[in-house]
Amino acid sequence: MMETMIVEIRAALEAAATDEALQELRVKYLGKKGLITGLMKNMRDLPQEERPAYGSKVNALRSEAEEAFAAKAEQMKAAALEQRLAAEKLDVTLPGKATPMGALHPLNQVYREVRDIFTGMGFEVVEGPEVEFDKYNFEMLNIPKDHPARDMQDTFYVSEDIVVRTHTSPVQVRTMLKHEPPIRVICPGRVYRTDDVDATHSPVFNQVEGLYIDKGVTFADLKGILGEFLRKLYGQSTVTKFRPGFFPFTEPSAEVDASCALCHGKGCPACKGAGMIEVLGCGMVHPRVIEACGLDPEVYSGFAFGLGLDRLTNIKYGITDIRLLYENDVRFLSQFV
Numbered sequence: 001m002m003e004t005m006i007v008e009i010r011a012a013l014e015a016a017a018t019d020e021a022l023q024e025l026r027v028k029y030l031g032k033k034g035l036i037t038g039l040m041k042n043m044r045d046l047p048q049e050e051r052p053a054y055g056s057k058v059n060a061l062r063s064e065a066e067e068a069f070a071a072k073a074e075q076m077k078a079a080a081l082e083q084r085l086a087a088e089k090l091d092v093t094l095p096g097k098a099t100p101m102g103a104l105h106p107l108n109q110v111y112r113e114v115r116d117i118f119t120g121m122g123f124e125v126v127e128g129p130e131v132e133f134d135k136y137n138f139e140m141l142n143i144p145k146d147h148p149a150r151d152m153q154d155t156f157y158v159s160e161d162i163v164v165r166t167h168t169s170p171v172q173v174r175t176m177l178k179h180e181p182p183i184r185v186i187c188p189g190r191v192y193r194t195d196d197v198d199a200t201h202s203p204v205f206n207q208v209e210g211l212y213i214d215k216g217v218t219f220a221d222l223k224g225i226l227g228e229f230l231r232k233l234y235g236q237s238t239v240t241k242f243r244p245g246f247f248p249f250t251e252p253s254a255e256v257d258a259s260c261a262l263c264h265g266k267g268c269p270a271c272k273g274a275g276m277i278e279v280l281g282c283g284m285v286h287p288r289v290i291e292a293c294g295l296d297p298e299v300y301s302g303f304a305f306g307l308g309l310d311r312l313t314n315i316k317y318g319i320t321d322i323r324l325l326y327e328n329d330v331r332f333l334s335q336f337v
């Protein structure tokens with residue numbers, strides 16, 4: 001019986017396919033109540049002189065059995081690893097999955113260009129609130145309550161003294177109140193007017209204000225800096241035209257046209273055949289505004305400008321309907337990746 005047992009064990013191990021089966025066999029043969037342990041116990045029934053030979057035979061059987069179990073366990077571990085490696089195999093030759101790329105909104109793209117041009121000329125970026133005091137939006141900009149110029153900007157009033165800002169110019173006031181010259185800032189932001197929505201109007205749109213105040217700043221600085229800005233934005237061959245304009249907070253004031261970036265002045269649908277497009281308003285900051293902000297207009301002078309970011313963006317990309325900028329239709333926006 002002892003002789004056949006190892007053969008029996010090897011056959012059983014061969015057939016065992018799972019960890020559980022292996023464990024069962026281990027209990028069956030090597031466990032405390034297992035068959036080999038039982039053989040050892042049988043030794044008691046043998047005559048004294050036969051016991052040593054019997055004992056060493058059983059021990060030899062136990063070691064052989066243990067070896068067989070160890071070999072089987074090793075073999076099962078290797079097989080499991082093999083299986084896992086096969087299951088986790090990657091085919092590195094498969095084509096990758098494309099990740100769709102997002103993009104900045106065209107308004108943000110153009111804003112960043114504008115910002116980089118001005119910060120490159122030493123301007124800083126400052127921001128102000130969209131809900132603004134009437135005082136900053138109008139009064140300190142030389143637009144008193146009964147001034148007809150208020151009609152130029154159809155205003156959302158929050159209360160008698162508070163408005164939703166109609167332009168970014170109140171940030172000029174806030175900056176001059178807070179800082180000593182030299183002041184060189186641009187102020188980007190949303191502005192609001194009670195316009196009905198159509199292809200060229202939106203009750204909310206975006207402006208970038210500029211302000212440069214120091215001793216001895218002249219209209220020549222205004223022309224130089226704004227000309228340089230427009231050439232950087234639309235290309236070196238851009239032609240500019242400064243036309244007399246009117247704003248209560250600047251004197252003299254000008255409206256600036258730039259040659260159409262799409263047709264280079266020849267005339268196309270984007271510029272309605274004119275070749276030139278109005279891009280911004282500007283002027284020398286009115287002495288009354290400088291004074292209202294606590295600075296001496298005899299000592300300091302400067303210029304301000306305000307540009308419509310939506311308009312700049314539309315010109316740059318030949319967009320003919322402002323609503324496209326606000327509807328967030330991905331079919332439109334994905335063209336700007």
Ligand code: PHE
Pocket residue numbers: 166167168169209210247250281282283304305306307
């Ligand atoms: N605030 C003016 C507007 O919204 C633009 C402007 C700003 C003009 C600064 C001159 C100087 O129309």
